[in-house]
Amino acid sequence: MKKMMTIISTLVLATIATMGTLQAAPDWSKAPAKKMTLLYPGTASLEWTLKGVDHSGAKAMKGGETCAGCHDKEAADVGKKIVSGGKPDLEKTAIKVPGSIPITVQATHDGANLYLRLQWKDTKSTGAPKMDEKNQVKVAMMIDAGKVDYADVGGCWASCHHDLRTMPDVDKNAPNHAKAKALDIRKNGPTKYLKESRTSITNKEHPWGGWDKLKSGAEIDKELKEGEFLDIVQYRSGAAPRDGYVLDARRMKEVEGVAEGKLEGDTWTVSFTRKLASAEIGDHKIEPGKTYHIGFAIHDAYSNERHHHVSLGHSLALDNAKADINAVKQ
Numbered sequence: 001m002k003k004m005m006t007i008i009s010t011l012v013l014a015t016i017a018t019m020g021t022l023q024a025a026p027d028w029s030k031a032p033a034k035k036m037t038l039l040y041p042g043t044a045s046l047e048w049t050l051k052g053v054d055h056s057g058a059k060a061m062k063g064g065e066t067c068a069g070c071h072d073k074e075a076a077d078v079g080k081k082i083v084s085g086g087k088p089d090l091e092k093t094a095i096k097v098p099g100s101i102p103i104t105v106q107a108t109h110d111g112a113n114l115y116l117r118l119q120w121k122d123t124k125s126t127g128a129p130k131m132d133e134k135n136q137v138k139v140a141m142m143i144d145a146g147k148v149d150y151a152d153v154g155g156c157w158a159s160c161h162h163d164l165r166t167m168p169d170v171d172k173n174a175p176n177h178a179k180a181k182a183l184d185i186r187k188n189g190p191t192k193y194l195k196e197s198r199t200s201i202t203n204k205e206h207p208w209g210g211w212d213k214l215k216s217g218a219e220i221d222k223e224l225k226e227g228e229f230l231d232i233v234q235y236r237s238g239a240a241p242r243d244g245y246v247l248d249a250r251r252m253k254e255v256e257g258v259a260e261g262k263l264e265g266d267t268w269t270v271s272f273t274r275k276l277a278s279a280e281i282g283d284h285k286i287e288p289g290k291t292y293h294i295g296f297a298i299h300d301a302y303s304n305e306r307h308h309h310v311s312l313g314h315s316l317a318l319d320n321a322k323a324d325i326n327a328v329k330q
């Protein structure tokens with residue numbers, strides 16, 4: 001009997017311990033809400049945005065002006081122009097996707113975890129071909145801790161290059177490169193990378209970008225240790241969520257519990273949970289008193305690869321009303 005009781009109490013303790021790691025759901029009604037617009041960017045890569053003859057924002061960007069500073073209020077118009085074929089250097093013809101998706105972002109924390117929630121109305125698009133049969137929706141967020149070039153100016157644009165898979169200057173021979181496997185280059189080319197991982201990138205002569213100008217493994221490892229990467233988490237409606245980082249390539253693996261989502265009525269709700277003091281490689285520690293750069297992307301209506309809607313760069317901080325996204329403690 002005594003042994004039985006011990007087993008039972010051990011089981012009870014084990015259950016309580018597991019429950020302890022499952023956090024109580026945050027009270028979202030108390031979390032400040034930030035509205036933003038995710039726009040369809042076409043092939044507007046970092047290289048394109050930095051090319052003065054193509055983009056009049058280029059010069060100011062080099063001086064530190066942010067994409068949001070110039071485009072925040074008219075992000076929906078930019079997307080509309082691109083999907084309607086009004087910007088043929090970014091999308092050759094009109095396409096059947098919405099120009100933009102308005103979203104609401106909320107964030108909160110409890111001293112141990114950061115919770116972030118996105119909501120938007122299902123776009124019920126579209127008639128566009130299904131590119132990713134398995135996932136009706138995918139949502140990603142990327143966070144910079146202040147060490148990645150252009151992340152302060154353009155959020156996700158720091159990782160978006162003209163020679164990525166499905167982009168105009170992709171190298172058809174990339175899958176034959178000696179490092180193709182290590183960089184997860186499959187049949188259609190490289191994934192996101194940062195300028196920090198390359199000896200140079202260019203937007204002078206085509207091809208733009210610099211996917212094959214890799215720095216040495218030792219240099220890249222050092223950058224990773226020093227926090228020069230974008231921390232990425234991804235929700236997928238038809239598969240497990242993924243967690244990882246972007247530096248020399250986009251490196252993600254399936255991790256249960258980092259994201260969840262649902263479509264209720266006509267509203268999608270996707271939330272992310274992550275440890276503030278994570279020691280995982282590729283996770284930034286999220287600390288009080290620091291400001292982070294953050295960007296979001298939604299792959300809507302079974303879309304894939306470059307065919308997503310993206311936010312301009314925004315700021316994130318804990319208990320700081322000056323940040324675009326202020327995670328207030330509960």
Ligand code: HEC
Pocket residue numbers: 041044049054055056057058060061065066067068069070071077078081087153154157
């Ligand atoms: C100093 C202001 C400024 C900044 C900063 C800026 N832009 Fe622009 N952008 C413009 C202007 C003005 C245009 C319209 C004329 C043109 O195409 O040059 C434009 C055009 C665009 C277009 C094409 C759509 C259109 O309406 O013609 C896209 C896409 C775009 N910008 C994206 C970005 C992104 C992404 C960033 C940051 C990485 C950025 N811009 C930074 C001013 C800016």
